[in-house]
Amino acid sequence: xALSTSGRLRVMRPMRPSRSKSTFVIFPPPYGSAIExxxxxxxxxxxxxxxxxxxxxxxxxGWRSTPPALFPPLLGLLGLGLAWxxxxxxxxxxxxxxxxxAAAALGQLLLGAGTLAAVVFLGLYAARLVARPALLMxxxxxxxxxxxxxxATMSLMLLGVAAxxxxxxxxxxxxxxxxxxxxxxxxxxxAALARQGWTARLVAPATAHLAFVGEIVAPMGLVATGDxxxxxxxxxxxxxxxxxxxGASLVAARTHALAPxxxxxxxxxxxxxxxxxxxxxxxxHAELSELFRWLCLAVxxxxxxxxRWITAAGFAPxxxxxTFPAAAFTSHMLLAGPGSAWxxxxxxxxxxxxxxxxxVAARVWLMxxxxxxxxxxxxxxx
Numbered sequence: 250x251a252l253s254t255s256g257r258l259r260v261m262r263p264m265r266p267s268r269s270k271s272t273f274v275i276f277p278p279p280y281g282s283a284i285e286x287x288x289x290x291x292x293x294x295x296x297x298x299x300x301x302x303x304x305x306x307x308x309x310x311g312w313r314s315t316p317p318a319l320f321p322p323l324l325g326l327l328g329l330g331l332a333w334x335x336x337x338x339x340x341x342x343x344x345x346x347x348x349x350x351a352a353a354a355l356g357q358l359l360l361g362a363g364t365l366a367a368v369v370f371l372g373l374y375a376a377r378l379v380a381r382p383a384l385l386m387x388x389x390x391x392x393x394x395x396x397x398x399x400x401a402t403m404s405l406m407l408l409g410v411a412a413x414x415x416x417x418x419x420x421x422x423x424x425x426x427x428x429x430x431x432x433x434x435x436x437x438x439x440a441a442l443a444r445q446g447w448t449a450r451l452v453a454p455a456t457a458h459l460a461f462v463g464e465i466v467a468p469m470g471l472v473a474t475g476d477x478x479x480x481x482x483x484x485x486x487x488x489x490x491x492x493x494x495x496g497a498s499l500v501a502a503r504t505h506a507l508a509p510x511x512x513x514x515x516x517x518x519x520x521x522x523x524x525x526x527x528x529x530x531x532x533x534h535a536e537l538s539e540l541f542r543w544l545c546l547a548v549x550x551x552x553x554x555x556x557r558w559i560t561a562a563g564f565a566p567x568x569x570x571x572t573f574p575a576a577a578f579t580s581h582m583l584l585a586g587p588g589s590a591w592x593x594x595x596x597x598x599x600x601x602x603x604x605x606x607x608x609v610a611a612r613v614w615l616m617x618x619x620x621x622x623x624x625x626x627x628x629x630x631x
Contacts, residue, residue, distance in 0.1 A: 316628035317397020325572020330359030342587035389441035399459035410470035509562035
């Protein structure tokens with residue numbers, strides 16, 4: 250209250266805070282329209298103390314704002330290298346030793362580039378979490394973040410898969426470390442989802458495949474290292490988890506509209522059916538693997554039919570969701586072996602996937618300098 254010039258007391262209304270440029274954006278566009286906002290003043294106050302300031306990151310290589318969105322394209326690049334390895338026997342039957350040698354060389358080149366990128370990205374992301382451990386839960390609070398964090402541990406497991414043929418003991422250690430860390434990510438994802446309302450939990454449910462089915466990449470290496478029993482157990486557990494997520498996705502599709510920038514995450518649905526099919530074949534269930542090839546073909550056809558709708562928002566970091574399912578689909582087709590019609594489909598997919606994965610990885614990773622990728626996906630700075 251204040252004394253007016255007439256001598257009367259009057260009630261002063263509290264001034265509204267001005268919306269300056271430093272006003273916190275919970276999730277910057279385009280993800281903000283699809284994610285539930287905090288409902289309580291305590292939640293809003295906590296977020297205001299931790300604003301997104303990725304653009305001001307001046308640390309070495311920008312490690313303080315290393316975003317999880319780096320990892321889905323990395324997973325796709327490593328998967329592409331493995332797919333070229335699967336193509337070696339097919340191309341040897343078609344083009345002789347020269348074709349096989351070229352495929353093997355390209356596969357090793359891609360795996361080498363992916364390994365180097367993985368060492369850098371995983372190291373910088375780990376440093377970011379060590380500097381500020383609470384950022385893990387912040388990353389897991391958004392669909393792009395959940396997909397990225399799970400893709401990080403999946404990438405570690407793919408490094409073990411790549412090393413299995415030459416260094417089985419080292420590969421086993423990497424695979425076990427990846428499985429352990431991935432289990433931790435799955436538990437942390439459950440905790441992050443438990444803090445959110447049902448609306449937020451049903452946004453882009455396909456991203457849950459990476460956290461709860463992502464261990465399915467490990468059997469490709471575990472079979473080679475002699476851990477076939479563990480590999481088979483992972484295949485069946487992953488199948489059960491995938492069925493639950495597919496069911497939740499059907500419910501979400503009927504009740505929640507998916508924001509255009511998040512539609513590329515629908516491509517993730519192709520990943521589990523492809524990787525489970527690979528795991529089934531490697532563990533001696535060739536007939537079931539053949540059935541899963543038909544399922545893969547159906548899912549891929551559905552995605553291609555709706556590709557214009559899926560990509561209506563234009564390029565975004567979520568396009569990383571296209572890369573690793575495409576690589577898994579290609580590997581599953583090529584695993585049918587020379588002389589199979591599936592192998593011909595695999596070769597066609599291999600060419601398309603090579604162009605797609607390299608293009609998406611380059612565009613997403615070039616957004617990292619200057620904090621643009623972190624700002625676009627809502628990743629906070631340590």
